[in-house]
Amino acid sequence: MTGNLEKLIRELGEPVEDAEEETFDLFSQSLPSQNLGFIDSKAQTLDLTIAGRDLTIHQSPAVLSSNRAGGTTGAVVWKITPLLATYLSTTPTFSSIFSSSPSFQILELGCGISGLIGLLLSPKISKYILTDQPYVSKLIEQNITENHLPHHQPKNKKKKQQQQFLGGGGGELIFKPLDWESTQVTFQEWGNEGYDLIVACDCIYNDALINPLVDTCVDVCKLRTEGDGEREREGTICLIAQQLRDDTVFEGWLKKFMQHFKVWRIRDEKLPEGLRSGDGFVIHFGVLKG
Numbered sequence: 001m002t003g004n005l006e007k008l009i010r011e012l013g014e015p016v017e018d019a020e021e022e023t024f025d026l027f028s029q030s031l032p033s034q035n036l037g038f039i040d041s042k043a044q045t046l047d048l049t050i051a052g053r054d055l056t057i058h059q060s061p062a063v064l065s066s067n068r069a070g071g072t073t074g075a076v077v078w079k080i081t082p083l084l085a086t087y088l089s090t091t092p093t094f095s096s097i098f099s100s101s102p103s104f105q106i107l108e109l110g111c112g113i114s115g116l117i118g119l120l121l122s123p124k125i126s127k128y129i130l131t132d133q134p135y136v137s138k139l140i141e142q143n144i145t146e147n148h149l150p151h152h153q154p155k156n157k158k159k160k161q162q163q164q165f166l167g168g169g170g171g172e173l174i175f176k177p178l179d180w181e182s183t184q185v186t187f188q189e190w191g192n193e194g195y196d197l198i199v200a201c202d203c204i205y206n207d208a209l210i211n212p213l214v215d216t217c218v219d220v221c222k223l224r225t226e227g228d229g230e231r232e233r234e235g236t237i238c239l240i241a242q243q244l245r246d247d248t249v250f251e252g253w254l255k256k257f258m259q260h261f262k263v264w265r266i267r268d269e270k271l272p273e274g275l276r277s278g279d280g281f282v283i284h285f286g287v288l289k290g
Contacts, residue, residue, distance in 0.1 A: 004097045004196065005234050005287065011093055012264035012285060019258055022265070023251040026244055031280045037078045037202065037243045050082050050120060051089045055147045057114045058139050070179070074112035074136045078202045081116050083275045084241045084283070088199075089120040098124040107131065107195040107220060109180070109213065110203035113139035115173070117199060119147050122173040129195075131178035140175050148173055180212035185219035194224035198238045204253045205245060214256045221288040238286040244277065254284075261286030 016022050039046060041064055046057045063075035088094050098104050104125040108117060111130040122128040130140060178185070198220050203213055221236040238261060244250065257263060266283045268276040275281050 016263045019254040026277050027247040039077045041076050051086050074132050077114045080202050080243050080281050084201050085117045085120040105195045106197045109200040115140050115143050118173050122171050125171050127172040130175045133179050134177040180216040201241045204242050210253045210256050218260050241283045244280050
C-alpha cells in the first residue's frame with residue numbers, strides 16, 4: 001500500500017475491528033433530531049454557499065412525495081451532502097491527494113439531483129462521474145449546467161478570484177445512470193482504468209439497499225484489478241458518509257461492508273463541527289481486501 005492510500009490510512013489510524021462494537025459506540029451517544037435529514041423538502045430551489053461557491057440547486061418536492069417505484073429520496077438535497085462537499089474540498093489531506101495525481105478520477109454512487117460534491121471536487125481532479133437512477137437525470141444536468149465552474153461566472157471580482165483559487169476551470173463532470181439493484185458494473189462498460197475514489201453519501205437508509213450498494217462498491221473497486229496490467233496502479237478507496245438513523249440498518253450495512261473491505265472511521269477530532277458523530281453523521285473508508 002503506497003502513495004495516496006498509505007497517506008490516507010496514516011491519517012485514519014486503527015481500523016474498525018467489530019461491527020457490533022462500532023455500532024454501539026456511535027449509537028450509544030445522544031443524537032440530535034434531524035427531521036429525516038432534508039435541508040428543505042418543499043423548496044423548488046436552494047441557494048447555498050459552500051466553500052466560497054454560490055450555488056443554486058433545483059430539486060423536486062413533487063417527485064419526493066410521489067409513489068414512484070424504486071424510490072424518490074434523490075429528488076431533494078440532504079443535510080449531510082453540503083457538509084461532506086465542504087469537508088472534502090477544503091481539507092488539506094484530500095487536496096494533497098487530489099493534486100498528487102493529474103489523472104485522479106472519482107465515481108459517486110447515489111448522487112441525487114444536486115451533484116453538489118461533484119461540483120465542488122471536479123475543479124480539483126481529472127474526472128468526476130455522478131451516478132444515480134435515471135429519474136434524477138434532468139435536474140442533475142440542469143444543476144451541472146448552471147453551477148459547474150466553466151459555465152458559472154461570479155458577478156463580482158472577489159468571488160471570481162475565490163473560484164479561481166478553488167480550482168479554475170476544473171475537470172470533467174458528467175452524469176451516468178446507474179441503478180445498483182438492476183445494473184452490474186462491468187469492465188466492458190465502466191472499466192477504462194478504474195477509479196481512485198468511490199463516494200457514497202447518505203445512501204444507506206433501509207435493509208434492501210445494503211447488498212446492492214456493497215456489491216456495487218466491490219464491482220467498482222475490482223475495475224482496477226481487471227484493467228491493463230502494464231503499470232502499477234493504486235487500489236480504489238471507498239468513502240461512505242451517512243446520517244446515523246437506525247442502528248439495525250447501520251450494523252447490517254457495516255457487517256456486509258466488512259466482509260469485503262478493511263474499514264476505518266474518520267474520528268471526530270479530525271472532522272469539523274457539524275459533521276461529527278455527535279452531530280448525527282459518520283464517515284467510513286474502505287479498501288477492498290486482497
